[in-house]
Amino acid sequence: MSACPQCGFSFAWDGATCGHCHFPTPPLPPVTGRSAAHEVQNDFGDEAIRVAGRTENGAEWEPVSGTVETLHAPLTDQEVIAAAQVMPGFSDDLSRWRITISHDGGLRQEIFLAISSNMYCDELRREAVQLRPADVDEILALADRIGFRGFRDSYSHETMVVTDLPCWFISVRFGAEVKTVHAYGPYSIAREENNRDMAGFVELWERIHRHVPYPKAEPRVAPDPAT
Numbered sequence: 001m002s003a004c005p006q007c008g009f010s011f012a013w014d015g016a017t018c019g020h021c022h023f024p025t026p027p028l029p030p031v032t033g034r035s036a037a038h039e040v041q042n043d044f045g046d047e048a049i050r051v052a053g054r055t056e057n058g059a060e061w062e063p064v065s066g067t068v069e070t071l072h073a074p075l076t077d078q079e080v081i082a083a084a085q086v087m088p089g090f091s092d093d094l095s096r097w098r099i100t101i102s103h104d105g106g107l108r109q110e111i112f113l114a115i116s117s118n119m120y121c122d123e124l125r126r127e128a129v130q131l132r133p134a135d136v137d138e139i140l141a142l143a144d145r146i147g148f149r150g151f152r153d154s155y156s157h158e159t160m161v162v163t164d165l166p167c168w169f170i171s172v173r174f175g176a177e178v179k180t181v182h183a184y185g186p187y188s189i190a191r192e193e194n195n196r197d198m199a200g201f202v203e204l205w206e207r208i209h210r211h212v213p214y215p216k217a218e219p220r221v222a223p224d225p226a227t
Contacts, residue, residue: 071098071110075171075178078102081139082171083208089185090164094120099212101139105131111214127213135211142207143172146200154182155201159193170204 004018012019071084084098094114101107107129112122143149148170165185172179183189183201190198209215 071096072169073098075100075173078104080136080173081143081208083168083205085166085168087167088114089166092116093215095214097212097214099208101131101136101208103136105133105136107131107211109212109214113214125214129211129213131211139204139207140172142204146204147197148172148181148200148204149174149177149179151179151181151197151201153180154184155186155189155195155198156184157189157193162188162192168205170201170208 002013002015004013071086075082079100079102081101082099085096088094088096092115095112096114097109097111099107099109109127111125111127113125114120114122149172162185165188167182167184168186169180169182171181181201183198186198186201186205189195190202
């Protein structure tokens with residue numbers, strides 16, 4: 001039996017796409033017509049996702065036109081930072097999201113919400129907040145301090161085999177250059193393998209996520225490899 005080339009599982013693999021990690025993260029279909037709360041079919045055919053309306057806490061669900069941008073989209077000229085959870089770990093929350101921060105402090109987040117209350121069918125949610133210039137400067141200064149520009153392009157465990165961990169990436173603009181780092185299980189790599197780069201990656205991830213609408217959770221701080 002064949003398996004997904006990204007997560008290694010076969011139970012949700014159909015030979016082209018994976019229902020577990022969403023490889024290869026295809027775009028959602030176009031939405032046309034109604035601007036009120038409505039539904040469009042997702043990859044599972046008969047299931048549907050909400051793309052407009054209002055959440056339980058009052059947040060707006062933004063109507064979508066055209067196709068949804070993939071989680072791996074590159075930074076635009078106006079953006080200086082991006083971060084994304086492209087694959088969830090073993091959890092009761094299988095959501096994915098992408099964050100971008102622009103030069104002027106505009107933070108936008110696109111969330112594919114997949115939790116038990118929606119039967120783990122992706123609900124597209126878009127959020128936007130405005131950061132202070134000092135907030136953006138702090139994130140960029142931290143990226144510079146940890147040496148993010150000199151990190152490898154990707155990280156995974158080197159001394160053990162670990163599965164069911166989240167896959168993240170962070171992109172930072174340094175002048176005309178954009179540096180992107182992918183990490184599979186960065187908390188675990190920092191803790192179990194005493195990896196200084198991943199300790200810095202986790203610190204940067206947490207700093208970015210102080211400002212995001214989703215998820216709101218207590219940060220899990222990786223240990224300092226120097227101790």
